[in-house]
Amino acid sequence: MVTITVNGMPPKTQPVDRKYFEDDVKAFEKTHPDIRIDAREGFMDPKTFSAKLAGGQLEDVYYVYFTDPAGLIQRRQGADIAPYLKDVPYLQDIKPEFMKVFTGPDGKVYGLPNGQYSMGLVYNRALFQKAGLDPDKPPATWDEVRSAAKKITALGNGTVGYADYSKNNQGGWHLTSWIYSMGGDVAVKDGATWKAAFNSDAGRKSLQMLHDMRFTDNSMGTRQLLEIADVQKMMGSGKLGMYMAGPDNIPTIVKQFERKYSEYGVAAMPGSATLGGGNGFMFNPKATPEKIKAGIAWVQWKYLNPDREEFNSKRASGDGVPMGLPLDRLFDGAAQEKNDAIHAKYANVPVENYAPFVERNGQLEQKVEPPNAQQIYTVLDGVMQSVLTKEDADIDRLLSDAEQKVDSILATVK
Structure with missing residues (x-):
């Protein structure tokens, strides 16, 4: 049994998102009985990050914006996760430009994306x-x-x-x-x-x-x-x-x-x-290999998982969350096509109005x-x-x- 600390849990002021997160933790733990999630609110704060790391208070898996990884990698404040990525589902389907954000000058990988936007x-x-x-x-x-x-x-x-x-x-x-x-x-x-x-x-x-x-x-x-x-x-x-x-x-x-x-x-x-910007997760450089592997499993299962997209979309559309906006298009090829088809199925907004964005943005x-x-x-x-x-x-x-x-x-x- 390994317990990992993760941040990025929505605050109680966002009750729907908070409930989804808590439900997902329970579902993940049920399918991964050897892993326990100790979830915390908040994101990576540059003002307190170094002190938390030095004091042993930094989460094992921590949320970053795309502007953060380059400096964190240079200062050796993130773990190299490349040795643990061999069998990660859908990893090869993530768009290369987003993986590049988490790749160091040494060619090693230090994190995974979980959201993106384009102007x-x-x-x-x-x-x-x-x-x-x-x-x-x-x-x-x-x-x-x-x-x-x-x-x-x-x-x-x-x-x-x-x-x-x-x-x-x-x-x-x-x-x-x-x-x-x-x-x-x-x-x-x-x-x-x-x-x-x-x-x-x-x-x-x-x-x-x-x-x-x-x-x-x-x-x-x-x-x-x-x-x-x-x-x-x-x-x-x-x-x-x-x-x-x-x-x-x-x-x-x-x-x-x-x-x-x-x-x-x-x-x-x-x-x-x-x-283009976005966010993702990096890993505490002091975390054990077992915690890093568990953290990768959590990030992939929750955020990079076309196999759960049908469930996520049905759940969100049922609660009136807008579905069908061209957001978080993290994948290439068949994985993105699968997500797009699911989003179209549960869309509650006029997806045809966003076709000009989808058609040109990828170019x-x-x-x-x-x-x-x-x-x-x-x-x-x-x-x-x-x-x-x-x-x-x-x-x-x-x-x-x-x-x-x-x-x-x-x-x-x-």
Whole structure:
């Protein structure tokens, strides 16, 4: 008998998710009688992680975001799990780009993904129709976004064609997405060090497009310095055509503003690449081989298991959880096809509205956030704010000044 500590258990304030988790623990233990799960709330907190590890308080299996593994691997704060992966079901079906997140420079594997997202465009199908646009063929390039935004804005009555964030680090996050979509990078590794990379053609094109949509076309409205809640409210009011977001934004809008799922569509990110993120689990470097093997069994069974997808989908749809949104597409080939078929069977949202996202998203390069992302986003917030509030903003100067600040931030990456 081996007992493993795991985190990621939903809090009691999320009763449905909490019950699912507790039921799954019981079911897992019934089918794995030699393993016991000691589940705990919370995720990996960078501020307390090292102290918990040093003090022996870190869970055997701990939840991380895709931005965490590179640093944890470099600091040897995660266990190498490669020796225990030989017979793990469906491992070979996980998309290589997600396994790469948990692979070290030494080629060893230090964790497993359990969720992912990709940025795209959430849009109002009714406004597309009113503006003479085809809601089943949303924009695939930024020029098409700009053209569509102008037509939607021309409807009048306070309608805004396109909105974007520019504060509380969300502006920097979205500018990173813009730059990726234009074929650029925000940070690149130069030997052993990282350097800012956004003072580039892609950076200038992104900011020029935002500036022109804001001031030349007047298709972004006069109110700026927005964050996610502001833009979701605009979309929920029926007065916004499009904004950059993942498909998971749609349930929030529907629930908070009493809208219908049929009103919204989601498209893949315009351009050649998208910012993709996600989460997964890594393993305590002090854990025994028995605990690591038990932890891998738990993560695979609970999170990476097409064999349980029918049960999970039926359970969720029965409780009114939105099913059919293009989320957590972790697999390739037959495994993903199996999941997709099950999700379609139990769908309670209009999956056809998300076909443009599914069809194009797989063709885009999926790029993760830069190291020290939140600090970088603070700097890039200022760039977004200037471009969206000052008609005479000097884009070259903004990029140059931000580059110096971000280089200083990246110099601290270890």
